[in-house]
Amino acid sequence: MTHVGVLGATGAVGQRLIQLLDPHPEFEIACLTASDDSAGRSYRDAAKWRIETPIPDDVADLDVRETDPAAIPDDIDLLFSSLPSSVGERVEPDLCEAGYVVSSNSSNARMADDVPLTIPELNHDHLDLLKVQRDERGWDGALVKNPNCSTITAVPTLAALDTFGLETAHVATLQAVSGGGYSGVTSMEIIDNVLPHIGGEEEKIETESRKLLGNFDGAELDHHDADVAASCNRVPTLDGHLENVWAETSEAITAEDAATAMREAPSLDLHSSPDQFIEVFEEPDRPQPRLDRMVGDGMGVAAGGLRETSNGVQYNCLAHNTLRGAAGASVLNGELLVEQGWV
Numbered sequence: 363m364t365h366v367g368v369l370g371a372t373g374a375v376g377q378r379l380i381q382l383l384d385p386h387p388e389f390e391i392a393c394l395t396a397s398d399d400s401a402g403r404s405y406r407d408a409a410k411w412r413i414e415t416p417i418p419d420d421v422a423d424l425d426v427r428e429t430d431p432a433a434i435p436d437d438i439d440l441l442f443s444s445l446p447s448s449v450g451e452r453v454e455p456d457l458c459e460a461g462y463v464v465s466s467n468s469s470n471a472r473m474a475d476d477v478p479l480t481i482p483e484l485n486h487d488h489l490d491l492l493k494v495q496r497d498e499r500g501w502d503g504a505l506v507k508n509p510n511c512s513t514i515t516a517v518p519t520l521a522a523l524d525t526f527g528l529e530t531a532h533v534a535t536l537q538a539v540s541g542g543g544y545s546g547v548t549s550m551e552i553i554d555n556v557l558p559h560i561g562g563e564e565e566k567i568e569t570e571s572r573k574l575l576g577n578f579d580g581a582e583l584d585h586h587d588a589d590v591a592a593s594c595n596r597v598p599t600l601d602g603h604l605e606n607v608w609a610e611t612s613e614a615i616t617a618e619d620a621a622t623a624m625r626e627a628p629s630l631d632l633h634s635s636p637d638q639f640i641e642v643f644e645e646p647d648r649p650q651p652r653l654d655r656m657v658g659d660g661m662g663v664a665a666g667g668l669r670e671t672s673n674g675v676q677y678n679c680l681a682h683n684t685l686r687g688a689a690g691a692s693v694l695n696g697e698l699l700v701e702q703g704w705v
């Protein structure tokens with residue numbers, strides 16, 4: 363068993379990590395951290411558990427520790443990080459320097475040249491950037507990131523379309539409230555409403571997509587040159603980001619070509635990777651957040667509403683933002699790190 367720790371374990375993503383890691387056949391939760399306010403309390407007491415499955419008893423009895431390298435036991439093999447990015451920026455490099463391998467969901471350092479940003483089914487080869495990272499930073503540990511939840515929703519479909527030469531992608535998002543964390547948006551702000559701004563989100567989709575779709579030659583990563591533009595909206599759904607995408611390709615493409623390319627997007631043999639990576643619906647009114655966010659046990663991507671435009675295709679896509687878009691993405695990266703021998 364690989365002994366793992368969860369940083370930011372009491373939060374929205376931290377709780378999802380525990381939900382996924384507790385029954386995991388390869389990982390054993392051995393350490394939990396959160397803010398100083400929670401440190402020293404039992405997890406049951408510190409975490410306001412809001413997941414639909416019960417809080418696991420063995421985890422509930424663990425003590426929450428400070429988020430500090432000195433507080434992490436030496437026998438932890440792998441850390442999952444779901445800290446606020448300002449905290450991740452400060453703490454994650456210290457942990458890597460202290461020798462820990464960190465699979466992080468926080469947005470800090472996602473765009474750093476020597477930090478792999480991975481969706482294993484798409485760009486598992488980018489993990490070899492860790493050789494560059496260790497050479498440059500002198501770390502015994504390692505830092506790997508998963509992308510922003512809205513980015514993860516669209517990029518698998520864009521990667522499938524790239525077989526036809528992706529040139530442009532315009533994305534409009536309808537993002538669930540859980541994306542903002544437990545204290546993100548208040549009910550007075552979001553009920554009977556749509557918020558047409560999510561700070562920093564558009565730039566993340568635009569830049570992270572190009573890094574994910576880029577080419578790694580073993581030394582340097584070339585970002586894809588597609589023109590990606592995004593517009594982000596918060597809507598009153600609980601989980602599941604729905605996105606409208608307009609993609610243009612250099613080669614002619616039909617809606618049927620696009621559906622086939624998406625359906626054929628390869629999956630991996632990792633524990634958390636879904637059997638079918640992208641599920642394409644024929645019904646024009648699918649995917650929908652309430653009906654389809656659990657495709658592939660919450661680790662799949664759903665697409666539908668495909669139709670041709672003058673230079674490409676238009677469609678809708680959806681993924682569960684705290685599973686495939688956050689906690690599940692970190693766990694999958696953890697499985698890849700183990701499989702490739704970094705842990």
Ligand SMILES: NC(=O)C1=CN([C@@H]2O[C@H](COP(=O)(O)OP(=O)(O)OC[C@H]3O[C@@H](n4cnc5c(N)ncnc54)[C@H](OP(=O)(O)O)[C@@H]3O)[C@@H](O)[C@H]2O)C=CC1
Nearest residue numbers: 370371372373374375396397400429444445447541543688
């Ligand atoms: N929610 C989502 O869908 C997604 C979230 N993310 C990212 O994941 C990260 C976590 O998000 P989320 O779970 O929603 O956030 P929450 O606010 O729900 O949880 C934050 C966690 O970090 C801990 N924390 C807060 N301040 C500190 C500190 N100073 N030192 C140590 N620990 C601290 C909290 O502990 P305590 O309980 O003690 O305060 C809590 O465990 C963020 O970077 C977010 O941007 C990414 C993709 C999707």
Ligand SMILES: N[C@@H](CC(=O)OP(=O)(O)O)C(=O)O
Nearest residue numbers: 467468469510511537541542
């Ligand atoms: N901003 C996303 C969630 C998030 O926290 O993203 P990031 O991991 O890039 O900080 C949302 O609101 O749905």
